[in-house]
Amino acid sequence: MKRRSLDQKTYYRGVPTAPYDLIKEITLALGVLLVVVLVLSAVLSSPDVPPVTIQSWAKSAPLDFLQTATAELQGSTISADYGPPYNIDADGLDPSDTGASVQTWGPLAPQLWAGVHQPINAPETDVIAPLRLASVGRPGLGAALAQYQAAGTLKEQTWLTNYQKALTKATANGPLVRVPAGAYGPVNVMMQALLADGRAGALDSLLLHSGRFYVTDYTKPLLFLADGGYFPGLAQTQKLTGSQWGMMNETGRYPGQAWLWLYTLWYQIPPYSTAQNADLLVVLTMGLLTTLLLLVPFIPGLRDLPRWLGLHRLVWREHYRLEREARRPGGGGGGSTAR
């Protein structure tokens, strides 16, 4: 059976053939496409909006920066209580707390299966560790940090809650933030130092500090940026959020990943658009549709649809015309040499 399907002589018996130059065709295609791509590149270029840095965030939106950093210290941001692969039971208070961002579908929770692979302890990762590095040669900061860490969880949380309240009345004057006095212990000294390091650009490096010289993993600063309001605000302006078809869009008026249109579509319509586990539902839906696409040749109905629609008659109209002529009484058929 298999042998016969590979025997082209048998398969093409009686089929008219015509000269065909494969190499010429691909060379011409390459040449024409090169011209098209050269013209598109010269006229339309390509998008390259500079990345957001911790420095640009601290300079442009210092209050948002301080609020986010304080929330990281409180453990109340998205990344602080995300779940795998970043953390589990981030606050250490509830062993059943697997993370606020863990998505499930019935009993299925694949997010939990592989566990934590890129550990993020938000208070330590985003605030304490960078400040510890930055406190060398800054006795005031070192003392504030020591006081904070010696205070115990309850006192820390009280200071942080008071500081968050004070930040709602804080005034930003350019890159500087004046916070009203309050019972927040050493927190303002720590946060103002973090803001200063952010403005100077030092925090960009401190967040990546690993003790190794080369760094290519930007998980920590990206999660920190994403927890704030500044970075998502810029994305909103560029029409890149999930509800703005952001999965397939890109900055400017460029086509982006248009091939993700079906994937993106689900996020715009119920029940996906309102589901807590929307990402998992969309991935499962696309997994099912992809499997159907892969198995089209074996699925009755799906494989017959093109025959019913009959578009192939348009594609091969000349072939069918010759066939009809050949079938007519006295018709000789067309084409050239039989193979």
Place this chain on the structure above:
Amino acid sequence: MSAEPRDDTQGPRSWTGSLRRLIERDLPIEHLLPDREPAYVGSWVYVFGVVTIAALILTIASGVVLAFFGPQWWHVSPQGHFFNSLHFWSVQMFFVFMVLHLWGQYFGQGWRDGRATTWMVGVVVFLVSIVTAFTGYLSQQNFDSQWIAVNAKDAINATGAGAFFNVLNFGQMYGLHVMLFPILIIVLVGLHVVQVRLRGVVKPPVEDRP
């Protein structure tokens, strides 16, 4: 009991000899590089596959230049930015014509007469290409990369794959984009083309209308 004399007329019985005979029988050079095709291959629908391969060649060529000079180059050099634009538009063309090719094969029922695996390998090429383009977007080192990484992580984490495929790790995404995925695409496209040349182009469906 004497041993059967070996029949060496079919060539040596080695793995190499067997592979050579298989290729000679099923994929002779006139099948691989045909100078005649069935007359129905004259339709425009057959151009899409060839143009997709041409776009892939341009994508790889422009990508090789970008990879040679490193991921920072195109942000600081006008020449680099131009090569990035070439890469960008080649990828867009690649997808446009691959999708047209896919629809063309769907409406022509290209899987008929023992060609189901050819269709399936084509679909896998499409899927791998999507992941490759995605890692390319993540490797740009600009605002788009940052936002796409942050936005996409939740879907990937939800499946559990985020533990091994960290979209926030530039080094991992760049390595996959410039090395592993392109190799995979080239191998799969090569297999796809060999599958087409092995069996030849499928005949139009038999028309039962008068």
